[in-house]
Amino acid sequence: MLHSMGSPGESEGHPVNGSTTAGSIFKIIRDHGPLYGNDIVRRTGLAKSTVSAYLERLVSVGLVREEIPEGGKRRKLKVAESAGYVVGVALGQTHLEVALCDLEAEIIETVGGEVDLVRETPETVLTRVVEYAHELERRAGLGPSSLFGIGLGLPSPVDYTRRMPVTPPVMPGWDRFPVASFLANEFTCPVFVDNDVNVMALAERDKGAATEIASDSDCFLLVKAGTGIGAGIVINGEIYRGAKGAAGDIGHIGIDGDDTLCRCGNIGCLEAVAGGRALAYRAEAAARSDRSPFLAEALGKGIPISPELLARGAASGDEECLRLIISAGKYIGDTLAKLVNFFNPSFIVINGRLANLGERFIASIRESVYRRSTPLATADLVIKKSSLLERAGTTGAAILVLDEVFSHRNVGRLMRRFAG
Template identity: 75%
Template sequence: MLELEEKDPANQSTTPGRIFKIIRDSGPLYANDIVRRSGLAKSTVSAYVDKLLSVGLLREDIPEGGKRRKLKVAESAGYVVGIALGQSHLDVALCDLEAETIDSRCCPVSLLRESPEEVLGKAVAFARELEESAGLGPQALFGVGIGLPSPVDYANGVPVNPPVMPGWDRYPVASFLAQEFTCPVFVDNDVNVMALAERDKGAATGIVGRRGSFILVKAGTGIGAGLVIDGEIYRGAKGAAGDIGHIGIDGDETLCPCGNRGCLEAVAGGRALLARAEAAAGSGRSPFLAAELAAGSPIAPALVAKGAASGDEECIRLVISSGASIGDILAKLVNFFNPSLIVVSGGLTGLGERFIASIRESIYRRSTPLAAADLVVKKSALPGGGGTTGAAILVLDEVFSHRNVGRLMRGLA
C-alpha cells in the first residue's frame, strides 16, 4: 500500500492527509512551501487546501504587514481530551487541535486501592466538566487519549501485567472510555505519551525536530523509555519496546520484585533511592538527612538534591550512583540506536543537575565515540512531563493520519 502511495503522489485517499501533516508539522505555511515540501503539483495542493479550508480543518493566517495568506490548522475547529494517569494522580486536559491546553483538572487517586471503573469514572466526570465550562458540545470532540503507568497492548487499548495496579490487567480501558464518549479512544504507555509531548512541544523541537529520532527516559519510581524513530513512536511487536527498567546491571545482585537480580529499577529507581536515603539517615551516614528526618521532613528526591547541594557526601553519592546506573543502561541503547537526543523526565529529575550530569557522564564513558558524538542529554522542561499534552497529541496523530484526513473531510463536507 505504501509503495502505491509513493508511486502515485496524487493518491486521492492520502493526499489531503499528507498536505495536512505538512501544515501540522511546520505551519503556518505559504501554499508555495507546501508545494515544495510535498512535491505535489501546485494545482493539486491548491485544490486540496481549498477543500480543507471549506470543511474547516485549515484556516488562513495573514501575517502582520503581509499580503499573502499562510495556512495553518484551524485549532478551534474541534477539541480532544488528554488523560494522564499516574500511580497517585490523575490529570485531565481539554486541548485544541494543536494540543494546546484550554483547561485542565487533576486529583489524587490510588491505583492500588481504586478500581479501574472508579478511576476512569473520575476522568470522564472531569472531561464533562471541562466541556461544559468551555461551552463545547460533544459533537466537536475528535477523540480521547490516555497514558497509563503500565505496559499497554496498543492495538487493543488494554494494559498488560501492570506491576502495581490490581484489577487493571487486560481491563478494556479503550472500550470503557469509547462507550462514555462515543469517539475514538487511544490508550498508550505513559512514557510513549510523554515522548510525543517532547517531540512536538518540548526538548526535541529545537534539536531533532518533529521527524527526528530520540529517547525519552522516565526516571521515577519505575524507569522506562519511549523510543521515537523518524518522528514516530516505536512500540515493538507487542508494545513492550522501551521497557528498560528490568534490564540487568552487570554484577549487581539486588533482588527486584520481578524475580530477577540487578534490574535497573531495583538499583536506581525512586523506591530504591528513597530506601537508601532513609537507611543513610537512620545510620547517621548522612548527617543532613538524619537532621531533616528528625525535623519531620519527608524523604524525597528534592531533599536528597538539597543535601547534595549542601555538600552532604552521602547525598552526593546517592545522586551520582543512581544517575550512573541509569547512564550505564542508556549507553547500551546509544550504541545500539544512535539517537542524537536523550530527554530525561520523571520524579528523579528532582535530584537536580548533578543527577543529569552523572547520567550524561556515564553514557559518554560507556558508549562508542561515534554513537556519542553530538549526543545531547537534557532534562525535560515540560510541566508534569507533558502527560496530558502527549495524550492529546496521540489522538491528533491518529485522527489526522494520512488515511484519516480524507475520511474526516468527507464526513465534514
Template identity: 40%
Template sequence: MTARPGNAHQARLLRLLRDGGPSSRAQLGDEVELSRSKLAVEVDRLLETGLVVADGLAASRGGRRSHNIRLAPGLRFLGIDIGATSVDVAVTNPELEILGHLNHPMDVREGPVAVFEQVLTMVGKLKDSGVAEGFDGAGIGVPGPVRFPEGVPVAPPIMPGWDGFPVREALSQELGCPVMVDNDVNLMAMGEQQAGVARHVPDFICVKIGTGIGCGIVAGGTVHRGTTGSAGDIGHIQVEPRGRQCACGNRGCLEAYFGGSALARDAESAAREGRSAELASRLETSGRLTGADVAAAAAAGDGASLDLIRDGGARTGQVIAGLVSFFNPGLVVIGGGVTGLGHTLLASIRTQIYHQSLPLATGNLPIVLGELGQVAGVTGAARLISDHLFSPA
C-alpha cells in the same frame, strides 16, 4: 469530528497544519510533493469536510493573494496521563497547544474504576472552565505495557486490577469520542517530539525516571512499540551481575538501584543509619521519604543525598550507554518526576555515557532534560489521538 482525511496527502496536510499552524497554499506546496492543481483539489476536499477553514489573507509571493488555511479552530483534543501517583488531564486546540491543564494526586493501584471517575471529574471541571464543549478525540497514557492496537494494558506490574481492562473502549463510551491508549513513557517521548526538546529529531530515546524507569524510543520519527508493546522496558536491565534483589525476582536490575522507589528506600536507610541528619529530620517530620526529599536535601548540600543521586545517575547512565551503542540515537532526553534531582543527576548520567559508549555514537550526542515537565505526557497523548484522526480512515 466525524470526518477523516480521504487519503495520505490530506492526512499529511492536516499534520502540517497541526505542527506549523495556519499556512498559505504556497507554504504547503513547498512541503508536499504535489502539483499546484492536485494540491488545490486536496485542500478543497479538506475545506468541504470542515476539518480546515480559510483564515485571512496570506502574505503575497507575487501574483494574486490567497487565503491562509488552518485547522478548524473549534477542534478540541483531550490528553490524559495516568502516572503511578498522579493524574494529569489537559485540553488542547487543534495545534496541540494546551488550553487548560489539571493535576491530581492519585494512586494508580486504586484501579481503573476509581481512576476513571477521577479523570471524568477533571474533564468536567475543564469543560466548566469554558475551554471546550466536547472533544474530537482523546489520548491516554498508563504506566505499564499496552497492547497498542486494542488499547488494553497487559500484565502491568505496578497496576494491579488493570490487566486486560478495555481502557480504550470504556473511555471512548464515557467521552463519546475516539480514544487511543499508549504507555506513559511513549507519550512523554511524543510530547517532547511535538513541542519540546526533540522537535525535528528523527531518532531519539526518552528515558523517564519516575517511580520506575522506562524509555520511549522514536525511530524514523515514529514510536517503536515492539512486538508485544513492551519496548522501552529498561527498568529490569541488569546493571550488576549477582547484584541486589529486585521486586521482579531477578538480581541486579536497574530499578533495584534507582528510580523513585529505590531512592525513597535508600534515603530512609541513610536516615535510619545516621548517615544524613538532613534526611533523618525529614523522615521524622513526615514519616516517609520520597525523591523530592532527596532533591531538597541535596540542594541543601547533604552529602548522603548527593551520593544517592550520583550513584543512581551512574547506574542509569550505564544502561543508557548500552542503548546508545545499540540504537545510535541523535538525542537522549531525560524526564520524569526524578528530574527534580536536576543537574547533579544529569551530570552523572552524562559522564557515564560519554565514558562508556564509543566516540562515533557519542560524538554529537546531546543528553538533555526534557523541556515540557508535567505536560509532556498530556501533549503526547493529544499528539497520539490527532495522529490517529489525521490518518486516512
C-alpha cells in the same frame, strides 16, 4: 471518498507516499505550519493547482485557516487550532490529570486529583476520568460533538491495537481491562490508549526536546525515571512499540554484579538499584546512620524523603545527598550507554520524578554515557532534562489522539464530516 463531496480533480486514493492527498497536505501543515502555499507545493511534489484545490477545501471545512504574518502580505496556512478539541489523560499510580487541548495539543484547562491504582478498580478510576472530562467540556461550553478524541497514557504495558493494558506489574486489576470501550460508552469520539512513557515521548517530539534541539532529531529516547524506569523509543518520528508493545522497558535490564531483588522477581534490575524506591531506601539508611546530617535533620522533622529533598541537600553541601544523586545517575547512564551503542539516538531527554534530582543527576548520566559509548554514537549526542515535566503526560496523550485522528486516511473522512 472525496469525490462524494465534489473534490478537486484528483481522487483521495491518489497516493503521496502511500497516503491520501488531503491527509498528506494536512500532515505537512500540522508538522511544519504555518506555511506558504508554495512551500506545501514543494514539500508534496504535487501540481500547484491540485494543492490549491485541496487547501481551499481544507480551509472551507474549517480544519485549516489562513493567517497573514505580521508585516507580511502573503497568507500562510496553519491548523485551525479551535476547530475542535481533544482530551489528554495522564494516569499515574497516585495521580490523575485530565486536560482539554486544542488541535495543536496546547492545553486549555486541566482537572486533576489523587488516585490509588493498586487499590481502586478500573471502573472507579475511569468513572472519574469521565467526570473530569465532562467537567472540562462544561467549563469550556463545548457541544456534544466538539471532542475529536480522548487519549490515555497508562503506567503499564499496553496492547496498542486492542487499546488495553496487559499484565501490568503494579495494578493487577487492570490486566486486559477494556479501557477504550469503557470510555467509548460515555463519549461519541474515539479513544486511544498507550503506555505513559510512549505518550511522553510524543510530547517531546512535537512540543519538547525535538523542537528545542536544532539537529536532525527524528530518532531519540525519552527516559522516565521515577519509581519505575522506562524509555519511549522514537524512530523516524514514530513510536517504536516492539512486537508485543513491551519495547523500552529498560527498568529491568540487569546491572552486572548486582544482586538487589527487584519486584519483578529478578535480581539486579536497573530500577531495583537506581529507581525512586531504591533511592529513598538508601537515603533513609543514610539519615539513620548519621552519614548525612541534612537527611537526619529532615527525618527528625518528619519531612518525607523525595528527589526534591535530595537535590536541596546536595545544593546545601551535604556530601551523602550528592553521592546518592551521582550514583543513581551513574547506574542509569551505564544502562543508557548500552542503548546508545545499539540505537544511536540523536538525543536523550530525561523526565519523571527523578529529573527533579537536578543538574548533577543529569550530568552524572551524561558522564557515564559518554564514558561507556562509542565516540561516533556520542559525537553530537545531547542528554537533557525535559522542559515539559508534568505537562508531558497530558500533552502527549492529546498528541496521540491527533496523530490517529489526523492520520492520512482519516483526514478525508473528517473533511466529509465537517462538510456534511
